[in-house]
Amino acid sequence: MSNEQANNCCGDNAHGQFQKLDQILTEYQDQKGALIPVLQEAQNIYGYLSKEVIDRIGKKMAIPTSQIYGVATFYSQFHLKARGRNIIRVCQGTACHVRDAKTILRALEDNLKISAGETTTDRKFTLETVACIGACGLAPVLMVNDDTHGRLTPEAIPDILARYL
Amino acid sequence: MELVKVTIDGRQIEVAKTTTVLEAIQKAGIKIPTLCYHPELRPEGACRVCMVEVEGARSLVASCVYPVSQGMVVRTNTAAVREARRMVVELLLANHPKDCFTCARNLNCELQTIAADLGLRGIRFEGKRKSIPIDANNPSLVREQEKCILCGRCIRACSERQGVHVYSFVKRGFNTNVAPAFEVGLDKAPCTFCGQCATVCPTAAIVEKDDTREVWQAISDSTKHVVVQTAPAVRVALGEALGMGPGSVVTGKMVAALRNLGFNRVFDTDFTADLTIMEEGYEFISRLNNGGKLPMITSCSPGWVNFVEIMYPELLGHLSTAKSPQQMFGALVKTYYAEKSGIKPQDIVSVAIMPCTAKKAEAAREEMDSTGCGPDVDFVLTTRELARMIKEAGIDFSSLTAEQFDAPLGISTGAGVIFGATGGVMEAALRTVVEVVTGKELDCLEFHAVRGLNGVKEAEIPVGDLKVKLAVTHTLSNARKLLDKINSGDADYHFIEIMACPGGCIGGGGQPYASCGDIRQKRLNSIYECDQCSSLRKSHENPAVKELYDTWLGKPLGEKSYQILHTHYHPQQRG
Numbered sequence: 001m002s003n004e005q006a007n008n009c010c011g012d013n014a015h016g017q018f019q020k021l022d023q024i025l026t027e028y029q030d031q032k033g034a035l036i037p038v039l040q041e042a043q044n045i046y047g048y049l050s051k052e053v054i055d056r057i058g059k060k061m062a063i064p065t066s067q068i069y070g071v072a073t074f075y076s077q078f079h080l081k082a083r084g085r086n087i088i089r090v091c092q093g094t095a096c097h098v099r100d101a102k103t104i105l106r107a108l109e110d111n112l113k114i115s116a117g118e119t120t121t122d123r124k125f126t127l128e129t130v131a132c133i134g135a136c137g138l139a140p141v142l143m144v145n146d147d148t149h150g151r152l153t154p155e156a157i158p159d160i161l162a163r164y165l
Numbered sequence: 166m167e168l169v170k171v172t173i174d175g176r177q178i179e180v181a182k183t184t185t186v187l188e189a190i191q192k193a194g195i196k197i198p199t200l201c202y203h204p205e206l207r208p209e210g211a212c213r214v215c216m217v218e219v220e221g222a223r224s225l226v227a228s229c230v231y232p233v234s235q236g237m238v239v240r241t242n243t244a245a246v247r248e249a250r251r252m253v254v255e256l257l258l259a260n261h262p263k264d265c266f267t268c269a270r271n272l273n274c275e276l277q278t279i280a281a282d283l284g285l286r287g288i289r290f291e292g293k294r295k296s297i298p299i300d301a302n303n304p305s306l307v308r309e310q311e312k313c314i315l316c317g318r319c320i321r322a323c324s325e326r327q328g329v330h331v332y333s334f335v336k337r338g339f340n341t342n343v344a345p346a347f348e349v350g351l352d353k354a355p356c357t358f359c360g361q362c363a364t365v366c367p368t369a370a371i372v373e374k375d376d377t378r379e380v381w382q383a384i385s386d387s388t389k390h391v392v393v394q395t396a397p398a399v400r401v402a403l404g405e406a407l408g409m410g411p412g413s414v415v416t417g418k419m420v421a422a423l424r425n426l427g428f429n430r431v432f433d434t435d436f437t438a439d440l441t442i443m444e445e446g447y448e449f450i451s452r453l454n455n456g457g458k459l460p461m462i463t464s465c466s467p468g469w470v471n472f473v474e475i476m477y478p479e480l481l482g483h484l485s486t487a488k489s490p491q492q493m494f495g496a497l498v499k500t501y502y503a504e505k506s507g508i509k510p511q512d513i514v515s516v517a518i519m520p521c522t523a524k525k526a527e528a529a530r531e532e533m534d535s536t537g538c539g540p541d542v543d544f545v546l547t548t549r550e551l552a553r554m555i556k557e558a559g560i561d562f563s564s565l566t567a568e569q570f571d572a573p574l575g576i577s578t579g580a581g582v583i584f585g586a587t588g589g590v591m592e593a594a595l596r597t598v599v600e601v602v603t604g605k606e607l608d609c610l611e612f613h614a615v616r617g618l619n620g621v622k623e624a625e626i627p628v629g630d631l632k633v634k635l636a637v638t639h640t641l642s643n644a645r646k647l648l649d650k651i652n653s654g655d656a657d658y659h660f661i662e663i664m665a666c667p668g669g670c671i672g673g674g675g676q677p678y679a680s681c682g683d684i685r686q687k688r689l690n691s692i693y694e695c696d697q698c699s700s701l702r703k704s705h706e707n708p709a710v711k712e713l714y715d716t717w718l719g720k721p722l723g724e725k726s727y728q729i730l731h732t733h734y735h736p737q738q739r740g
Binding site: 051064066067069070073 | 324330331332333334335336337344345346347348354740
């Protein structure tokens with residue numbers, strides 16, 4: 001997804017920004033239990049589930065928005081805030097923890113000027129913590145999108161970030 | 166109906182095959198604790214307090230969601246059941262604030278009662294607490310999530326009973342809470358402030374906004390003249406909150422208690438209920454004769470008015486423009502009564518005792534200011550709040566001698582009092598409309614077709630040459646059915662009465678707790694008993710209303726009436 005798309009969905013031109021969503025909604029029309037697949041596809045289009053998108057899904061599927069919001073906040077796969085172009089997942093698992101993963105997280109937060117769970121204002125990065133990414137031998141470790149960066153020190157962080165600017 | 170035999174604690178009983186274990190236990194006359202269960206809502210099995218032993222089952226079962234079967238053997242009082250029950254309650258208490266002393270539901274809390282019944286003398290665990298800000302950003306309801314035990318009764322009341330769907334469980338695990346979509350405050354959610362969530366909440370997670378401090382302050386301010394009005398449904402429910410049986414009629418004791426509390430004048434909303442009938446009745450006749458928008462729909466239930474403004478703004482033209490009795494009363498107190506008694510409106514504090522939480526929001530509406538010097542109704546107290554004030558003042562309510570309302574705004578008819586029950590406004594209107602249109606006296610004043618607790622009641626009543634088609638409904642999920650019919654063009658009614666709460670105001674969001682079917686029926690019977698005992702039973706025969714028109718207002722729908730007693734509605738963009 002692109003930032004343009006994410007931004008567009010806040011406008012009020014129903015034909016423009018909701019065209020793809022409406023197509024999906026038509027596909028799943030009258031199908032019981034279709035909410036989760038619809039939310040997944042909507043998130044694929046817009047990158048996250050905005051209030052406007054949830055409202056539209058609620059209206060078209062005749063499901064109260066409170067219920068949709070309940071479902072969307074239950075599953076960690078759904079995001080309610082715009083996400084960055086690059087997703088940083090910094091490991092806080094046991095192996096990373098004992099090798100001082102906290103200082104890596106702090107270095108990321110200082111460099112990006114955001115806290116874990118947030119997105120930079122330029123939407124370039126979203127910072128998330130994860131429990132383990134299964135690369136304990138490389139601890140402390142983080143992933144940017146599909147790239148793994150291991151044996152980290154706080155000093156290495158600015159260089160890593162620079163590669164994704 | 167297929168019956169099955171089940172044995173409960175050694176006693177054999179026969180129940181329908183569709184019964185749950187809990188219902189069978191109750192039928193056997195055994196009381197076990199429940200929290201998430203509510204007799205009028207779909208069972209959920211969330212709290213596990215009602216767990217019992219079922220022979221052959223792998224573990225204890227939540228009886229509220231477990232169906233009975235032929236030959237089932239149930240035990241409700243074994244060591245394992247008692248231990249599990251205590252553990253469930255202890256774990257609930259581990260995360261619960263321990264401020265029972267100062268809690269709004271102290272001595273009136275289901276969780277507290279269960280802890281007491283189980284004889285808990287200590288809580289072995291100290292759990293984390295939720296820290297979600299208190300939502301008190303609206304005039305009616307306060308939500309304190311720290312006190313929520315996640316039983317989901319509010320969610321079900323709002324969805325099943327009201328069809329409004331404000332709440333849902335959001336997030337998960339320890340972070341689960343109950344919230345409107347996007348976790349906004351109720352003022353930003355499509356909430357009608359009907360307060361049904363508060364009536365079913367077992368703890369103080371949802372309560373009415375308490376305005377008793379402000380009212381005490383007004384009463385003790387010697388420069389203020391404090392007048393009070395009491396809604397019809399309060400007199401048949403207040404007793405319950407003060408140790409009397411359901412359905413006790415306590416009109417006279419209530420008046421005496423209000424005088425004891427220090428109100429300068431004790432008036433009756435029934436007076437303006439009669440006046441509402443005059444204005445709304447004439448409005449209906451005028452709509453019939455002049456091709457106005459039909460069906461006309463009543464507008465005295467503020468939860469219902471909010472519902473239309475939020476969900477069906479396209480139908481606002483169907484609402485009667487007559488203000489509700491509370492607001493007519495407020496407007497008259499600050500104009501007519503101020504003039505008559507020679508007291509400046511700014512020195513009058515007008516208080517309303519209502520069975521309703523939405524009335525608080527109604528009083529706060531900007532347009533409800535007839536004099537330009539503040540709200541027509543300064544404070545609205547629910548029945549529950551009045552009961553608390555009476556207790557605080559140390560009044561021995563049940564031994565009070567009955568007293569009469571003050572004149573003139575305390576004079577009313579039986580037509581006014583039945584406003585408190587579903588169908589009452591319709592019946593009161595018919596008593597007046599039929600007599601005004603035909604010029605003949607009615608033989609029978611009771612319109613049984615519009616009475617009772619059925620969801621949607623329909624009738625055809627001859628009014629002169631015309632057969633007037635009527636519908637009466639209560640709860641907002643039933644209202645939705647009627648509105649959808651209007652929108653699809655399938656409704657040919659002339660007049661519809663809609664009340665937001667089950668049974669009408671007698672089941673309002675501000676009434677004493679434990680409002681359920683039996684209790685509502687008793688309150689309802691008492692309302693009609695009050696009507697039956699009234700010497701006058703038609704609004705247009707109320708002498709104080711006649712005098713008001715003769716000496717001050719002019720005529721129904723006249724210029725002055727229109728200015729003071731009518732209002733307008735506007736779409737609300739929320740949620």
